[in-house]
Amino acid sequence: MKCLRIFATPDGESHFDEIEIPTNQVSVHPDAVPFDVTASYxxxxxxxxxxxxxxxxxEWHTVPDRCLTVRLDGAVEYETSDGEVRTVGAGEFxxxxxxxxxxxLSRHSQEAQTVIWISLPNGLEEPA
Structure with a gap:
């Protein structure tokens, strides 16, 4: 499962990256069809x-801690300090x-938006 990532290098410049979140095929119920599930973080x-x-x-801003954002509706355009721009829509994280x-930078779409912020102290590193 792909995930967009915004990170800072030691010199304080921000950049985009795409990471792959590993998944396994899991059946959550004996009669259910298996589907992709990540580890628990x-x-x-x-x-x-x-x-x-x-x-x-x-305005330029940072986040107080590592977080996974899940956008339920609307869209946002992110810009990193290297000048790259990416748009994230509903259903993306x-x-x-x-x-x-x-x-x-964050430039929000004109409509109201709902976003879930999940603070992840270890990011999406493989849990122990």
Whole structure:
């Protein structure tokens, strides 16, 4: 399963990467068809935010801790300090790890959006 990632290098510049989250075929019930499931990752906090319609937030910013964002509706355009731009829509998720440095820009779509923020102290590294 692919996941977009925003991270900072030691010099504080932010960049995009795509990572592969390993999955296994799992049947969650004896009569169910198996489907892709990731490992369980430790999370320290879950927040749900409602971003109001028309909010653009175009200042450079970092995140306080590594988090996986899951966008339920709307879209956002991210820009990293190297100038690369990516758009993330409803149903997509992003691992945001630029906790230091210049950070990234977020340009939200005009409609209201709901986003789930899952703080992951270890990121998406393979759990022990």
């Amino acid at each position: 430790p999370a320290s906090r879950v927040r749900i935010t409602r971003i109001p319609a028309g909010m653009r937030q175009v 992003v691992l945001i790890e630029d906790t230091h440095g210049k950070g990234h």
